[in-house]
Amino acid sequence: MTKLSVNINKIATLRNSRGGNNPNLIQVAKDCERFGAQGITVHPRPDERHIRFADVYALKEIITTEFNIEGNPQHKYMDLVLEVKPTQATLVPDALNALTSNAGWDTIKYQSYLVEIISELKSNGIRTSIFVDPIKEMIEGAAKTGTDRIELYTERYAREYLQSPAQAIHHYRESAILAHELGLGINAGHDLDLNNLHYFYKNIPHLLEVSIGHALICDTLYYGLENTIQLYLRQLKDR
Ligand SMILES: CC(=O)[C@@H](O)[C@H](O)COP(=O)(O)O
Numbered sequence: 613m614t615k616l617s618v619n620i621n622k623i624a625t626l627r628n629s630r631g632g633n634n635p636n637l638i639q640v641a642k643d644c645e646r647f648g649a650q651g652i653t654v655h656p657r658p659d660e661r662h663i664r665f666a667d668v669y670a671l672k673e674i675i676t677t678e679f680n681i682e683g684n685p686q687h688k689y690m691d692l693v694l695e696v697k698p699t700q701a702t703l704v705p706d707a708l709n710a711l712t713s714n715a716g717w718d719t720i721k722y723q724s725y726l727v728e729i730i731s732e733l734k735s736n737g738i739r740t741s742i743f744v745d746p747i748k749e750m751i752e753g754a755a756k757t758g759t760d761r762i763e764l765y766t767e768r769y770a771r772e773y774l775q776s777p778a779q780a781i782h783h784y785r786e787s788a789i790l791a792h793e794l795g796l797g798i799n800a801g802h803d804l805d806l807n808n809l810h811y812f813y814k815n816i817p818h819l820l821e822v823s824i825g826h827a828l829i830c831d832t833l834y835y836g837l838e839n840t841i842q843l844y845l846r847q848l849k850d851r
Pocket residue numbers: 619621622655682704711712713743801802825826
């Protein structure tokens with residue numbers, strides 16, 4: 613089974629745009645779970661431009677499915693995650709000024725750094741995942757960090773899918789097969805949407821979780837949250 617973890621960053625962005633509490637992030641997280649999402653993802657950034665650190669503590673109190681916190685361990689992230697103890701910590705090498713995540717880890721260059729961080733998270737009972745591009749050497753490097761899982765960075769897949777789905781999926785499929793052989797669990801995310809998700813699901817073996825935010829929240833404007841979550845869950849089933 614591939615779990616759907618809904619990334620609620622964009623709900624916080626909308627809330628912050630007016631300074632009040634509308635939409636209510638906590639209620640949205642509860643509703644995502646009520647409508648069938650099997651996880652909630654947040655990616656707090658040091659400038660707190662969407663998810664605030666206080667949101668993360670409040671979410672921990674109410675989430676009954678899997679709580680996934682993404683971020684760069686360089687900044688305040690480690691203190692937050694070690695205190696909150698989510699189900700999963702997804703490490704992302706995003707720069708402070710990046711608009712959104714835009715690259716996977718260089719798992720060779722940062723191997724000893726990742727080994728240290730991952731070991732600390734795992735010794736605190738937190739499952740780990742690291743954001744990686746679908747490149748053989750990066751997957752092999754990931755396996756040497758001790759991480760439980762990788763998250764395949766799917767921006768390139770989503771872009772290339774529009775031209776050629778078969779070509780777009782090729783390196784992702786090869787990477788997933790290799791990762792599984794090396795004992796890694798496989799997650800995926802970034803720019804997955806209602807058009808490209810089912811093809812990804814069908815062609816990526818051993819896919820444990822997808823985290824989806826931007827497109828899902830945009831679809832919610834047209835279909836509503838409950839229908840949208842049902843539509844995404846349907847993409848993660850065999851037809
Ligand atoms: C790791 C990843 O791809 C997502 O977490 C992405 O970073 C979402 O963040 P934004 O919602 O800030 O774009």
